[in-house]
Amino acid sequence: MSTEITHGGHDAHADHDHHGPAKGLMRWVTTTNHKDIGTLYLWLSFIMLLYGGSMAMVIRLELFQPGLQWVEPHFFNQMTTMHGLVMVFGAIMPAFVGLANWLIPIMIGAPDMALPRMNNWSFWILPFAFTMLASTTFMEGGAPAFGWTFYAPLSTTFAPDTTDFFIFAVHLMGISSVMGAINVIATILNMRAPGMTLMKMPLFVWTWLITAYLLIAVMPVLAGAVTMMLTDRHFGTSFFDAAGGGDPVMFQHIFWFFGHPEVYIMILPAFGVISAIVPTFARKPLFGYSSMVYASASIAILSFMVWAHHMFTTGMPVAGELYFMYATILISVPTGVKVFNWVTTMWKGSMTFETPMLWALGFIVMFTIGGFSGLMLGVAPVDTQYHDTYFVVAHFHYVLVTGALYSIIAAFYYWVPKWTGHMYDERLGKIHFWWSTIAVNVLFFPQHFVGLAGMPRRIPDYSLQFAEFNMISSIGGFAFGLAQVFFLYIVIKTIKGGEKATDQVWEGATGLEFEHLPSPPPYHSFTEAPPVK
Amino acid sequence: MIFSKLSRRFSVVATGLVSMLSMSVARAEYALNMTQGVTPISQELYSLHMLVFWICVGIGVVVFSAMAYSIFHHRKSRGAQAANFHESTTVEIVWTVVPLLILIGIAIPATGTLLDLEDAKTDADITVQVTGIQWKWKYTFVDEDVSFISSLAQSSRDVVKDPTGNENYLLEVDKPLVLPVGKKVRFLFHSDDVIHAWWVPELAVKQDSIPGFINDSWATIEKPGVYRGQCAELCGKDHGFMPIVVNAVSEAEYEQWLVGMKAEAAAAASAADQEWSMQDLLAKGETVYQANCAACHGPTGAGIPGAFPAMTGSPIVIDPDQAAHIDIVVNGKAGTAMSAFKGQLNDVDIAAVITYERNSLGNSVGDTVQPSAIKNAR
């Protein structure tokens, strides 16, 4: 400690260094440490991934063959709804907040997040929110069964009493997200080490800064939507009830005004992760750093102006459809810039293919496939045939599973040696990648075909012509689910031990966390701001 | 017991895997891609779909081959040295402008197709009003005195546990919508309860039916045939069980069908003026109940606790005074999923189903409800 004192220079600092994490369970309940909170978020999201995944298994089991064999239609609808809600709000979003907690301070040379107590609170709200949401499965009337998009009036006049639990759970998730976003913004804008100018920040920090603004802008809109639902259900208002002068289509406008930016909330941080991993393993700087920043910002701005592309069949005026079509397909320009940048970064690099790079490459290829189907869906007239079919299901699973989830897994393999000081088992990591990648394509690729051939989404049973592809899809689904249980084993094994990681971890790694911190970093890192070149 | 059940399932899986491989070859044409359909619009949509698809394939080939080349040649294990180039405004401008031009190439034909698709009003020959009702469709020919309800065929309902070999499983209805070929048909969409979406891929019509709104769309069917579709918007429990069947026939056959439908309606109206026996009411009531009420209230009247009330022992049903029971069936209950059946069922059907509910499903009030009572309650 004495070196620390000469280093730190004053007594208060010495005291500070003496207290490591508290002992036992209370460490996790009362912690205000960004690393602990990051870990909590990541574990919550893993548990939610397995929970949401097990509901996906029920769905794939029922769809394995035509006919109703395993569950009733009402329960099937509960499964699709809860699967969507849990994966979006429980698995993907908290995973990125966990990564933000762990990485933003050590990437910008800050000792912690700017608002540590709020940080604790924004995490601990979530387990209660999800317990409340999940508990509805065991109540009379069952869990929400109106789809994760909960269109009125199915979710208002026609929904069971348990819907109120859903409403309050969504409120809690929204509060948690907004607090998390405020914390990210406050940290990035105020706590950067001297010399860390905005245009020197790693792209993960940039994309999270933009994401945080999106969260603050749209989570209150979602809160407004569920509040209007609540008053429609109990206090005699008719926001969405046509019989009382309300407008069910307005619900969709409000929902998608939240919902489309939400898509980018789940993908912008992924762009940041991939932009960190590709240069490291190509041993070559990112091709166009500033254009990547501008592309992220333009995607974020455009994301507010395209929401009604989810509503091409609601009977919008032609002018509206034309506008939303043009604006939507325009988003493929900045998205293309991203992909071209990653490919050019690889070009003439000196590439190696450790597990994080494999997941990143998988991301680039399959996210692009999801982008292509996204472009097709954006073409309003043809959306007549695509809308609400399995083609849409295939599209958003390509961008969310092989997109967002793949980036999260890539991030885990990339930074876990830094976090724990242990290398993961390279052989197991590669098996995990190839197993998942084959399975996920067997799972989702055939869904393009059944969708085009006319199978609507959200149906518990289907006519015989769709049987073959559904069976293939289900087999892929079970294999993909199993691969993530295997991932759990890899995670635990890495935390418990493994080859000692070096401080730089990867030969080509750059950034403060790899250049100025040991692996694992001390409980309190960067109590002194590091020098920034 | 459990094991035999499981082994049966596994054998189903095994045979399924084998048949899957052989069948996927046989059905490849329809199962892999969008239908070209039987209307001018459906063909336009197909061409546009293929255009955008091939553009995506083209871009994919360029991007992925560049990536593959790089992965293969620029790898450290082959001794590749990392170059250090980055930031090039020229390159950035090129890969912004080229995609923009491609998008314009997509937007131009897409705009034309969209304008055609949306032109439902001009020169429509026939107008059909389509009403979505949980979980069936009601068709009303606006200029004719013809209106009927179309719901999932009993032949599909009977085999939900094991539909093997049931052709058109879940795509068959009791009464199909009959339309003439070569006429411009305008559809008006509306809903009585939640949002549904009427979709027949071959007609390239998918439009939401929304309470409080009237949407429209159109189709000119060029080829006689039977075209099947499904509800495309999640509308509750039996969303997967409200198919659509359109029977496209020659104009003469269509006219004949209209005459038949009108005669049927007239017969039903005269039946409503008669006094019905308990036995006849119960027999008819059971059919009506299973087709219209069982989805929510259960085939045995048990309901779904917390979501849909039970029939068995319901205070309204077993009340000796019939007034409240008749009222809730005829007029529905505002603010709940219970819809007003006066728009869906005729007097005889409603009288029969009420009689059935009062004297079956574990209830035994002992009275009958006559069609005349329903007529008065409307």
Ligand SMILES: [Cu+2]
């Ligand atoms: Cu969107």
Ligand SMILES: [Cu+2]
């Ligand atoms: Cu439906």
